[in-house]
Amino acid sequence: MQEPNPYKIPWSGRSVEYTSAEIDAVVNAMKTADPLTQGKYLKEFESKFSEYLGVKNSFAVSSATAALELAAILTRVGKGDEVIIPAHTFCATAIPFARTGAKVVWADIDRDTRIVTAKTLEKCITKNTKVIVVVHLYGLVANMPEIMALAQKYNILVVEDCAQAIGAEYQGKKAGAYGDFACFSFHCQKSINTLGEGGMLVVKSDEKAKLVPGLRHNGVKPYPAGRDRYWVPAMSNVDFDIEGFFPYNFCIGEVQCALGIEILKTIDAQNQKRKERAKKLIDALKEYPELSFQKAEDGQGKMHVYHLLSAQYDGKKFGKTRNDLIELLAVKYQIKTVVQYYPLYRYPLFQKTGFGTADCPNTDEFFDNMISFPFHIWMPDADFEYLIDSTKKSLEELRAQKIMKMVPKIVFGEGKFDALHPIAEEIFSLGQGYIVYLIDSVHQKTGLKNRLVPRNQDMVIDIDVSLHEPKTEQVDQIKDQILAKKNALPHLVVGIGGGSVMDIAKGVSIMLTNNSSSADYQGWDLPKNKAIFKMAVPTLSGTGSEATRTAVLTSLTKKQGINSDQSIFDAVVMDPELIKTVDLEQEFFTGMDCFIHCVESLRGTFINEFARSFAKTSKQDIEDFFLKEKNYGKLMMASYFGGSSIASSEVGVCHALSYGLSLVLGFRHGIANCIVFNQLDEFYDTDVVKMREMMKKNNIELPKNVTKGLTPEDMEKMVHMAFKMEKPLINALGSNWRNILTKEKVIELYKKM
Ligand SMILES: Cc1ncc(COP(=O)(O)O)c(C=O)c1O
Structure with missing residues (x-):
């Protein structure tokens, strides 16, 4: 797909346009702050933040990742322990815990809210579980009272990742005020954007809170007050806060803190605007149940702040996927939507470290069908209306194609x-x-x-x-x-x-x-x-x-x-x-293109009765033609019916792999299909046997060992091409197809051809 350049509505890399009060605060701090780090703005920012959240101990740091690192250290987890982390989140939630040597156990999300619940977490608890990390993703707070009760029952610490949830509430209490630790992000796409990077760590235990200033600042700590000479034995001491554990520098500068103080004043108004806009868009699209947003109760102290606006598109009924929606919005309407939060166990980083498996069907299903709309708060109203209107039109168009x-x-x-x-x-x-x-x-x-x-x-x-x-x-x-x-x-x-x-x-x-x-x-x-x-x-x-x-x-x-x-x-x-x-071979291979269309259409999940009817007739006619009597009228109708069937369904595994084979080895489509189909007993069993029967009867031989001697690069190219055929693979194997048709499996199949 050729990306529009520029987009009419881009995916913005900044959450806010700074107000003049915010710019003034920055300029003033630039001119007057002394020192430029670890000074009065830091203290004020931390105390205002604690006040806003209703907590005691807040520590401003260089990022939410830094806050998560500190939280991971303070939980004291390590080898032999287990930490439960949602699989559907940004990688920074998990990396600090993986670094400790503890085992990461991936928790699934709830289908409706798309965040973890006490239920999805409890499934992962073992006697080794020491920590649960809860992520209030997209700005929706998890049911924390239930999760805290669960944690208490099993004596587990809770870390809240509130990177996306500043100001969000559950039962009138703010996200971050529930757990033993909470981490906030002031990264450029977050509501508080302290010039690109920044974060805050909230610590419930006063004892543990005492360790943070040293841990975040190279172990630096003052000598006891009242020294005779302030420079003896040195300006400040350096020591362990946790014996044997070397500290970091996770400090944030004064100018960023000055800006944070200023933005904090407007955060509720900003959240209100996000909420209103989200509601408007969701309401405008409620006639389209194929697009479902996070299920979030509103009122009674519950407040979703819609840091992002994500939804699941289920267009199976129309033979369409989320990718069709994204492509349509991008190419036709020049709106950049994205997909977010690749299930963490699919990343090489976690696969290579032993955390590559999970039982998270909801995570897989959501990611494979999710779309995230551009939702930066500074989007002009006219653009926001255009976003709503274009999304409606796109959904209509995807439906209409079913006519x-x-x-x-x-x-x-x-x-x-x-x-x-x-x-x-x-x-x-x-x-x-x-x-x-x-x-x-x-x-x-x-x-x-x-x-x-x-x-x-x-x-x-x-x-x-x-x-x-x-x-x-x-x-x-x-x-x-x-x-x-x-x-x-x-x-x-x-x-x-x-x-x-x-x-x-x-x-x-x-x-x-x-x-x-x-x-x-x-x-x-x-x-x-x-x-x-x-x-x-x-x-x-x-x-x-x-x-x-x-x-x-x-x-x-x-x-x-x-x-x-x-x-x-x-x-x-x-x-x-x-x-x-x-000629006979061409007749056979082209006929098999039709046969395989029918098989893939009939065995796929995108099929409806309209397509099924065509496919059934067509498949039978092809079998009759190649096994019983060469009735050319029948063959001609089989082709027409096969085409009619595929027009309202989808192909499957065979077409995906055969595109790879044609691309690298130059085989024409019909024969490539047959070479591939001949190895797909696992997916199309009796139909593969039927094709072999037709081959035998018509004296057709397939080329053998066609992939022998292929370079690893060529093999990689074939696999890459096959995996690009996402829609057929979803049709054949469901949204979980990656777990069924792994790269190793595709290579193994190609090698047999
Ligand atoms: C859920 C979540 N956790 C952690 C982070 C990391 O935040 P930071 O970039 O401030 O380190 C992010 C940032 O996008 C996030 O969305």
């Missing part, structure tokens, strides 16, 4: 090719308008080209698809060739050939009425203008292109379809005689 447009006119029957012109005349009322015939150059040899009866004004263009799959460049050239020769646009474009020629015909008919290059239209619903009428005459059956709303093209940067209603043919002429002369 299946089908080919409106179909002519079926042997010998129809010879009536092509009268058929076109009857359907399209040609008048003086001219036709562009795009015909596979193979038909110079088969004689089919000679049977065309073009009129004087018509154009016939031979299309060579023997060397590569259709390219955007090729489509653009054909369009230029037509426009260079003629003063007016054609009335009709006719594609005569297999999937490649039909896709080129779709592309050309669209590009004749839409500007720039066809590469700009690879994606969903991008052509704005109605395409020229187009008609397909398939001479090879299987790809289903004659029925689908995509024209698959390869540009310099990607292979992707022009997915649009404009890609649907206005008419298809199906003459079974035309496909009789195709």
Whole structure:
């Protein structure tokens, strides 16, 4: 996907636009603070913060990560202990605890609130559990009374990660006022932004609080008061606060503290505005249950501060994924949404340290379907309205794509090719308008080209698809060739050939009425203008292109379809005689493309009854054709039905792996599919056996050892390509697909091919 540059609504790297009072406070501190660290602003910031939160001991530090480091040290966990941490959070929540040598145990989130609960935490408790870290993610406070009761029951310390929750409340008490420790962030994307970095540690125990000033400042501590000479034996002492434990420097500067004091004054108003905006957006989208926000009760002392605005998109019903929504918002509306908080056990950092496994289905499901909207508080109101409006439109568009447009006119029957012109005349009322015939150059040899009866004004263009799959460049050239020769646009474009020629015909008919290059239209619903009428005459059956709303093209940067209603043919002429002369291997591999479409469609989760009906018929017809009787009418209908089925469902594991194989080894799609499918017993068992039966009956041999001798780099490239096919993989294996189809598994499968 080509990212817009710039975005109309970016993902901002700063949470606030500073007010003049805040800028004045900074300038004043810059001019007057002495010292510039560890001075009066630090003290004031800490005491105001404690007051705001309703706690006793607050310590300003250089970041929330530093605060978490100190909390981890102060809990005294280490080897042999276990720390429970939500898997759905920023990595900084976990790293300080992993560093102690303790075992990190990942807790799942609740499906509705997307944060941990006493229930999800309790599952992880063992006799070794010493600490629970609770993250009030996105600004929503967990049910702390329940969690504190749980911790008390098992004698466990609780650390609250409030990086995103300043001002949030539960039962009238602020986030951070519940746990044994609490950590806040003043990073540039947080509500209190102390010039990019900053944080605060809150410590409940007065005893432990006494250790913090030394631990955060290289163990520096004053000598007892009343020395005769203030410089003897030195200006200040340095010693352990925790015997044997070397301290850090996690100090924050005075200018940052001066700014923190100032922002703290407005934090409630800021939170109020966030809340109002969040409510407005959520309300505006409540007619779209496929987009669900964190379930948060409001009132009765509960306050979600919506540090971020995240939601889960469940578009399965429409055959759409979260990625479709993100792409649509980015490409069409120039709004940058993001995905956040990769389940921590998926990161190499944690996998390499033994924390790579977890039982967190809700975490997986949420991450794989989540979308986070830009929500910086300084977003102008007009942009915020645009965000709401565009999200609505995008959701509508993703729904609307489910309104299946089908080919409106179909002519079926042997010998129809010879009536092509009268058929076109009857359907399209040609008048003086001219036709562009795009015909596979193979038909110079088969004689089919000679049977065309073009009129004087018509154009016939031979299309060579023997060397590569259709390219955007090729489509653009054909369009230029037509426009260079003629003063007016054609009335009709006719594609005569297999999937490649039909896709080129779709592309050309669209590009004749839409500007720039066809590469700009690879994606969903991008052509704005109605395409020229187009008609397909398939001479090879299987790809289903004659029925689908995509024209698959390869540009310099990607292979992707022009997915649009404009890609649907206005008419298809199906003459079974035309496909009789195709050589056996090509007939088989293209037929198998259809068979595999049906299998993947039928076995996937995106299917509906509409697609199922087509797929079932098509699959049976293909089996009959290759196992019983070569009825070409049946094969032709199987292809059309297979295409109709896949148009409203999705492919699966085979297509994902076969794209990798084609990319690196150059196999054409049909044969690549068969090579892959032959190894997929684990996923498609009886259907793989059926394909082998058809191969045997038709004396088809597959190439063997095709991946032998491949370099690790090539193997990596294939895996990468396969993993890019996320939607088919979700269709086949669910949102948890990464745990089923691991990289090792894909390599093992490729190696067998
Ligand atoms: C949940 C959570 N914890 C910890 C941190 C770390 O904060 P900092 O950048 O201040 O170290 C962040 C920052 O994004 C966070 O979102």
